[in-house]
Amino acid sequence: MLGKGGKRKFDEHEDGLEGKVVSPTDGPSKVSYTLQRQTIFNISLMKLYNHRPLTEPSLQKTVLINNMLRRIQEELKQEGSLRPMFVAASQPADPLSDNFREAQPAFSHLASPPLLPADFVSTMPLESCLTPASLLEDDTFCTSPAVQHDGPTKPPPPALQPVKDSFSSALDEIEELCPAPTSAEAVAAESAADDSKAQPSESNIHKPEGLPESRTAEPKLMDPLPGNFEITASTGFLTDLTLDDILFADIDTSMYDFDPCTSATGAASKMAPVSADELLKTLAPYSSQPVTPNQPFKMDLTELDHIMEVLVGS
Amino acid sequence: FLGAGGGNDIQWCFSQVKGAVDDDVAEADIISTVEFNHSGELLATGDKGGRVVIFQQEQENKTQSHSRGEYNVYSTFQSHEPEFDYLKSLEIEEKINKIRWLPQKNAAQFLLSTNDKTIKLWKISERDKRPEGYNLKEEDGRYRDPTTVTTLRVPVFRPMDLMVEASPRRIFANAHTYHINSISINSDYETYLSADDLRINLWHLEITDRSFNIVDIKPANMEELTEVITAAEFHPNSCSTFVYSSSKGTIRLCDMRASALCDRHSKLFEEPEDPSNRSFFSEIISSISDVKFSHSGRYMMTRDYLSVKIWDLNMENRPVETYQVHEYLRSKLCSLYENDCIFDKFECCWNGSDRQVEFLSLCTSDLSKLIVMTGSYNNFFRMFDRNTKRDITLEASRENNKPRTVLKPRKVCASGKRKKDEISVDSLDFNKKILHTAWHPKENIIAVATTNNLYIFQDKMN
Numbered sequence: 039m040l041g042k043g044g045k046r047k048f049d050e051h052e053d054g055l056e057g058k059v060v061s062p063t064d065g066p067s068k069v070s071y072t073l074q075r076q077t078i079f080n081i082s083l084m085k086l087y088n089h090r091p092l093t094e095p096s097l098q099k100t101v102l103i104n105n106m107l108r109r110i111q112e113e114l115k116q117e118g119s120l121r122p123m124f125v126a127a128s129q130p131a132d133p134l135s136d137n138f139r140e141a142q143p144a145f146s147h148l149a150s151p152p153l154l155p156a157d158f159v160s161t162m163p164l165e166s167c168l169t170p171a172s173l174l175e176d177d178t179f180c181t182s183p184a185v186q187h188d189g190p191t192k193p194p195p196p197a198l199q200p201v202k203d204s205f206s207s208a209l210d211e212i213e214e215l216c217p218a219p220t221s222a223e224a225v226a227a228e229s230a231a232d233d234s235k236a237q238p239s240e241s242n243i244h245k246p247e248g249l250p251e252s253r254t255a256e257p258k259l260m261d262p263l264p265g266n267f268e269i270t271a272s273t274g275f276l277t278d279l280t281l282d283d284i285l286f287a288d289i290d291t292s293m294y295d296f297d298p299c300t301s302a303t304g305a306a307s308k309m310a311p312v313s314a315d316e317l318l319k320t321l322a323p324y325s326s327q328p329v330t331p332n333q334p335f336k337m338d339l340t341e342l343d344h345i346m347e348v349l350v351g352s
Numbered sequence: 353f354l355g356a357g358g359g360n361d362i363q364w365c366f367s368q369v370k371g372a373v374d375d376d377v378a379e380a381d382i383i384s385t386v387e388f389n390h391s392g393e394l395l396a397t398g399d400k401g402g403r404v405v406i407f408q409q410e411q412e413n414k415t416q417s418h419s420r421g422e423y424n425v426y427s428t429f430q431s432h433e434p435e436f437d438y439l440k441s442l443e444i445e446e447k448i449n450k451i452r453w454l455p456q457k458n459a460a461q462f463l464l465s466t467n468d469k470t471i472k473l474w475k476i477s478e479r480d481k482r483p484e485g486y487n488l489k490e491e492d493g494r495y496r497d498p499t500t501v502t503t504l505r506v507p508v509f510r511p512m513d514l515m516v517e518a519s520p521r522r523i524f525a526n527a528h529t530y531h532i533n534s535i536s537i538n539s540d541y542e543t544y545l546s547a548d549d550l551r552i553n554l555w556h557l558e559i560t561d562r563s564f565n566i567v568d569i570k571p572a573n574m575e576e577l578t579e580v581i582t583a584a585e586f587h588p589n590s591c592s593t594f595v596y597s598s599s600k601g602t603i604r605l606c607d608m609r610a611s612a613l614c615d616r617h618s619k620l621f622e623e624p625e626d627p628s629n630r631s632f633f634s635e636i637i638s639s640i641s642d643v644k645f646s647h648s649g650r651y652m653m654t655r656d657y658l659s660v661k662i663w664d665l666n667m668e669n670r671p672v673e674t675y676q677v678h679e680y681l682r683s684k685l686c687s688l689y690e691n692d693c694i695f696d697k698f699e700c701c702w703n704g705s706d707r708q709v710e711f712l713s714l715c716t717s718d719l720s721k722l723i724v725m726t727g728s729y730n731n732f733f734r735m736f737d738r739n740t741k742r743d744i745t746l747e748a749s750r751e752n753n754k755p756r757t758v759l760k761p762r763k764v765c766a767s768g769k770r771k772k773d774e775i776s777v778d779s780l781d782f783n784k785k786i787l788h789t790a791w792h793p794k795e796n797i798i799a800v801a802t803t804n805n806l807y808i809f810q811d812k813m814n
Contacts, residue, residue: 074686078632081690093443094468097530097549098580098599099695102636105578109632 075110082107362796363812366753371805383801389453392792395423395799397806398448402432404465420810427476429518432467444469450535468531471546473522481509527553527563534584540591547584566614582640588649601638621663623670633685641697655700660726675736678728680766680777693782700726704793727786731802748800748807
């Protein structure tokens, strides 16, 4: 945003969306109103999910964008649209968030009993009732649903979620205990995500298959983005870990899988020397040693290439 | 006010500009806060790199009666460092969000500076003397051989080159889960508040290991969160009163005497929405980015995306005055939403008290300030005269400014034919935003921060 400070011009095609906001009741302008609404909806989704900050995104911004999405959804609901809108809230099963949650007790040291200084200012006669800020540090940290990434460049596909009250409240209870999404929901979300993967850029309208029967027959609009206010780290955190897992997992296992090699280099338990040697073998095309593990090497290279592509792409 | 030469109109002249000249802006140099101290002698800026730079005004040169003292660098120090939150695997920015000066009590100066998570109390002190004439040490610090000491002398203080030292005296940490947006020192000068998106805490300046929560708007279920705290400030005279603004355009006034947890406001200030201006972006542009009490405490000013509003504390249902900062942007809100400009947080400020204002106040027994200032895009900033209801747009730019030349008023052409010297809305540079401005507490000197430069303007003294 802060490059050379060149003057900005507004795109021509956006002119149709700017100008006076048309009310939804105008006849011929209803199309442009709907178009504007749709555009804003898409922009809002992209803002929430394409943002991969190193620092926490602004809670205020997240809240405002969320409110925007909710308002549009309410409008659509009231208009009685039969076509459910996809909302990006895919919730893949998230074992990492459990670990995340477990780390929280580290903050218990902050929950010290409120000792009130005797010489506290006289402007605070009710000091004995005040809550020390330290006691508030048992906030649930973010374990919001992480976005399922196809790859670094594609926007994540939206997924469907039920709006049944009982289900939501049950969800809430479960989230209170364990913020990771329930498996049923995750499965449903994943299947929905799979369905909609094919059209990531299309704005809407698929009745997802594979949803559990608990969903009502009449398509309803989803509650978008539950718990995404704490989105902050999970998204970035989990993404990084996922890549790391791929990275290290693959390299490690490939290095350790040298059955033919172990016979040459000795017992299979010698992991470290094997790695170094095999790395040299990988790098030295003219290795004098019989490159019996050629096949694994080749697989490693292509996998490494793929991983590098993913990394560079991100 | 538009340079018409009225008796009381201020004519602003360029005085100084601080910062790098080239267009390539280093991220760390982006100015994030500007604040005069209580006397106006010191001017502090904070930047995205966590540094604080303090400028000091020269003593007025009696021979140069046509200009006030210039501001020169007095002290520079690294207030905050970037941190890493290992639990969330995220960086904690070192950017200085706010600086607030304490009133001066002795030779040293004190200020509070805060980033997203930690507030620090800094002491800035001068050293202009040093002891000389030790018996056992040479002047360069080497120890003398005791056997060579034949006489004794008493060390004395001798003048040295002025050295300004900044040292952190208190660190107030671990009290905010969310990002701190405001700090405000109480009129008792012993306590202060810090506000993040969902909570406001009360501190004592001497005590760092505990603070008390006085506002908490975090819902039990975060999914229900629809509103956050955007700014907070203590009343200038009443030490139990403070206000906080929200992302929905409301301001709540709270009295700490009413209850320990001030979740229930004493007053709620909110203007009903104008149905003719309704759009998808109504809520976002109503979000208040800054709130400032007037000097008397009878009024407060709020800044939302398109306007500045003056509220009388005795009237909750609507502001007493509303000033449009850049109404021509109303038709561009969709684009501004897309490029995130709609989330820019503009600040606003009152003018300091000067003789004119005090005289008028005495006549009308109205102790409010009379001119308010706020920033806009394209390095424009705006001033609104509450008395004459006139406004002016000025530009902070190196190009058109020579010292003691009166600034030329600028005008933006919203639509239709663009007159000469006008700028069309589509030509505005939205990367050049003035978010932070400050007014000297006593004189007509203003500090205006562009992205990485600090401009100082003065009124033309005749």
